[in-house]
Amino acid sequence: MRPLIGITCYVETARYTVWEARASLLPHDYVEQVARAGGQPVILPPAGEPAALVERLDGLILAGGGDIDPGRYGAEPHPRTGYVRGFRDDAEFALAGAALERELPFLGVCRGLQVLNVALGGTLHQHLPDVVGHSGHSPAPGEFGAMPVRAVPGTALARIGDPGEVMHYHHQAIDRTAPGLTVSAYADDGTIEAVEVPDHAFALAVQWHPEAGADPSLFEALVAMAGKMSYLSP
Numbered sequence: 001m002r003p004l005i006g007i008t009c010y011v012e013t014a015r016y017t018v019w020e021a022r023a024s025l026l027p028h029d030y031v032e033q034v035a036r037a038g039g040q041p042v043i044l045p046p047a048g049e050p051a052a053l054v055e056r057l058d059g060l061i062l063a064g065g066g067d068i069d070p071g072r073y074g075a076e077p078h079p080r081t082g083y084v085r086g087f088r089d090d091a092e093f094a095l096a097g098a099a100l101e102r103e104l105p106f107l108g109v110c111r112g113l114q115v116l117n118v119a120l121g122g123t124l125h126q127h128l129p130d131v132v133g134h135s136g137h138s139p140a141p142g143e144f145g146a147m148p149v150r151a152v153p154g155t156a157l158a159r160i161g162d163p164g165e166v167m168h169y170h171h172q173a174i175d176r177t178a179p180g181l182t183v184s185a186y187a188d189d190g191t192i193e194a195v196e197v198p199d200h201a202f203a204l205a206v207q208w209h210p211e212a213g214a215d216p217s218l219f220e221a222l223v224a225m226a227g228k229m230s231y232l233s234p
Helices: 029-036 050-054 086-103 111-119 156-160 217-232
Strands: 006-007 012-017 018-026 040-044 059-064 106-109 145-151 162-167 182-187 192-196 203-206
Touching: 006 018, 006 086, 006 162, 006 217, 029 217, 050 059, 050 086, 050 156, 059 086, 059 217, 086 106, 086 111, 086 192, 106 111, 106 217, 111 192, 111 203, 156 182, 156 192, 156 203, 156 217, 162 217, 203 217
Parallel strands: 006 040, 006 059, 059 106, 106 203
Antiparallel strands: 012 018, 145 162, 145 182, 182 192, 192 203
């Protein structure tokens, strides 16, 4: 059987067929990447108690999305902080904690990296252009920016492969790295672009959007480890 990979999702107003309504939704690239890697994607809306599902999943992806409530890391909102959804924060912080406790194979994407960092005690830059002096990480609404990222030698990310040029769409990033996380990639401007949990079978998070790129290696690595852990489970 294909390893069961849960993927968190947005809740936003969306247009589909003849409707415009509040919807649980996710860019289909995530679904396709997991399926192509050999996993069975399952979308996890931020409702009910999704953290309880880690006992049934073989792997977890925390997907991209809006900004985290800065109150969670003791900061006042920046004027450019937006699309904060407290109910999604609640669900995903609980999911991240449960996944780490169970050592469930875990991949964070963009917002997912930020959730992992804040959940473990780190902080965020709320508007990255204020820090790096350019908008290359998020050049325009709905437009990815292609920029190179370099893996730190000896990290789990480096063993998967050096990312090279990847798709960025984020205006926030890690400021203070949480205790217990290892930085595993940087952009040329010094922005932290990936972190991982040492001694965990697979707990990796990236600030860029691998679902939008041509390199499937992160999804293949996640699904491979999920399959192995599922096989070893009683």
